[in-house]
Amino acid sequence: MKHGLAAMLLALAAGGLAAQEKPAGAALYATHCVACHQADGQGAPGIAPPLAGNLARHAGSGGGRDYLARVPLTGMVGAITVNGVRYTGNMPSFAALSDGEIAAVVAYVLQEFNGTASADWLNAEFVAQVRKQGGTPNDTHRARGRLAAAGS
Numbered sequence: 042m043k044h045g046l047a048a049m050l051l052a053l054a055a056g057g058l059a060a061q062e063k064p065a066g067a068a069l070y071a072t073h074c075v076a077c078h079q080a081d082g083q084g085a086p087g088i089a090p091p092l093a094g095n096l097a098r099h100a101g102s103g104g105g106r107d108y109l110a111r112v113p114l115t116g117m118v119g120a121i122t123v124n125g126v127r128y129t130g131n132m133p134s135f136a137a138l139s140d141g142e143i144a145a146v147v148a149y150v151l152q153e154f155n156g157t158a159s160a161d162w163l164n165a166e167f168v169a170q171v172r173k174q175g176g177t178p179n180d181t182h183r184a185r186g187r188l189a190a191a192g193s
């Protein structure tokens with residue numbers, strides 16, 4: 042009996058943690074990103090590129106991970122082409138968000154729209170380290186150009 046209760050409490054605690062993490066990223070996305078990138082992450086021609094199905098490749102490399110944290114920190118200017126569509130708008134900076142908030146919203150984008158199962162590396166410490174490096178919206182655009190398979 043005792044064992045069963047402990048297991049149940051553990052399961053509840055784990056469920057509670059998972060449930061907490063998701064709404065945080067979802068709520069941040071709904072507040073700060075949805076107007077341009079849309080609820081389904083598909084973006085809109087002439088406004089913002091899709092985030093859905095477009096970012097998973099970056100989660101697998103050091104430079105890509107750096108880029109994913111950098112975009113919301115610095116914002117980005119300069120045209121990019123995604124799935125053959127050219128986007129010339131500006132991505133605003135969300136540097137006012139905390140490191141934890143940046144981590145949560147990008148993790149949400151990866152997990153919800155790009156099928157990235159685990160984004161454990163994407164935490165407040167990682168974002169803090171990228172933030173310390175500084176950089177301009179133009180630098181971030183150049184970083185995108187250096188990433189593997191960035192032509193898509």
Ligand code: HEC
Nearest residue numbers: 073074077088089090112117118119120121128130131132
């Ligand atoms: C005002 C509209 C707008 C808002 C709000 C916005 N974005 Fe963007 N986002 C853009 C545009 C435009 C680009 C492309 C910028 C460029 O061409 O240099 C972009 C690019 C990106 C990229 C890079 C995509 C790629 O293919 O490399 C990511 C990642 C991203 N945004 C995430 C976010 C997140 C996360 C939020 C919310 C915290 C957000 N954006 C809010 C307009 C927006």
